[in-house]
Amino acid sequence: MNSQTLQKVDHAALKANQLFIISLNILAFIFNQVWIAAFVAIVMGLGSALKVPGFLPIYKYVLKPRGWMKPDVLNDNPEPHRFSQLLGFLFMTAGSVSLFLGATILGWSLVWLVVALAALNAFGGFCVGCAVYYWLGRFNLPGFSKQPPAGTIPGMKPKVGASL
Amino acid sequence: MSSDTLSFVLRFGLAMVIIGLGAFTYWQINQRLLVRATNNVFTLLKKLPDKPVLVYFTTPDCAPCKTVQRPAIDRVSKMLGEKLQVIEIDATERPDLAKVWGVMSVPTTFLLDPRGEARYVNNGVARAEKLLEQIQTL
Numbered sequence: 001m002n003s004q005t006l007q008k009v010d011h012a013a014l015k016a017n018q019l020f021i022i023s024l025n026i027l028a029f030i031f032n033q034v035w036i037a038a039f040v041a042i043v044m045g046l047g048s049a050l051k052v053p054g055f056l057p058i059y060k061y062v063l064k065p066r067g068w069m070k071p072d073v074l075n076d077n078p079e080p081h082r083f084s085q086l087l088g089f090l091f092m093t094a095g096s097v098s099l100f101l102g103a104t105i106l107g108w109s110l111v112w113l114v115v116a117l118a119a120l121n122a123f124g125g126f127c128v129g130c131a132v133y134y135w136l137g138r139f140n141l142p143g144f145s146k147q148p149p150a151g152t153i154p155g156m157k158p159k160v161g162a163s164l
Numbered sequence: 165m166s167s168d169t170l171s172f173v174l175r176f177g178l179a180m181v182i183i184g185l186g187a188f189t190y191w192q193i194n195q196r197l198l199v200r201a202t203n204n205v206f207t208l209l210k211k212l213p214d215k216p217v218l219v220y221f222t223t224p225d226c227a228p229c230k231t232v233q234r235p236a237i238d239r240v241s242k243m244l245g246e247k248l249q250v251i252e253i254d255a256t257e258r259p260d261l262a263k264v265w266g267v268m269s270v271p272t273t274f275l276l277d278p279r280g281e282a283r284y285v286n287n288g289v290a291r292a293e294k295l296l297e298q299i300q301t302l
Binding site (some may be wrong): 029030031032070071072073074077112116119124125126138148153156157 | 171175176178179181182183186193203224225227231232268269287290
């Protein structure tokens with residue numbers, strides 16, 4: 001049993017972010033438009049810097065007000081999700097740079113890896129980046145101090161709203 | 165066919181194959197959940213039901229459960245009356261049941277046919293229309 005305090009995290013905003021990452025990257029691949037992948041990388045980078053999901057404004061000002069997505073606020077740690085987005089940003093940056101340099105197989109593989117991980121999170125409720133965060137936390141690395149909410153598998157979407 | 169068009173077709177085809185593989189994997193996981201639910205049906209029911217059963221996993225602080233899933237289930241329940249049995253489980257009170265049924269998030273709904281076989285699982289919110297459509301096939 002740990003004694004950390006959880007925060008309110010809107011998983012619908014995270015999901016919207018993941019769906020945009022998935023959709024734009026697939027479009028980038030189909031139309032062979034590297035700049036779209038680079039755009040996704042930049043948005044994820046900006047989101048990481050501002051500590052919010054990169055495509056949050058679309059959720060906040062378009063999807064939520066129109067009722068197309070409803071808030072799904074759970075007691076959770078926001079830090080693992082930020083770390084996950086940062087990892088995605090690094091993969092997307094590496095992928096985009098590879099594509100600009102002509103390493104197409106490596107570049108698109110990295111882009112598809114981000115798509116696969118985002119899809120696993122959006123549709124399966126499992127955040128691989130969060131699981132990596134919690135795994136690193138076991139080694140007492142600085143900056144990885146949070147533990148998964150009680151009764152939740154590291155990386156899984158919390159189903160129990162315990163405020164530890 | 166120009167090389168640009170060919171490239172587009174190949175890329176589109178490859179994207180569809182990858183998405184299809186992902187969807188197949190997701191479907192496989194759901195099938196395993198259904199087998200698991202069928203095997204554990206007697207953790208919830210004392211005897212085989214003679215009507216379809218909707219098993220609804222929720223938690224007290226689950227916002228979409230309150231705003232969407234609960235009203236949808238109420239609507240379906242009102243429409244079908246005695247023809248449907250609804251079992252609601254609070255995963256915070258019965259984590260053992262959530263575990264044996266393989267529930268990873270809430271809301272999760274299972275639909276069992278009258279023989280107690282789990283036929284559908286909805287991970288996340290399932291609207292009333294979808295639930296009705298699924299119940300009609302049981």
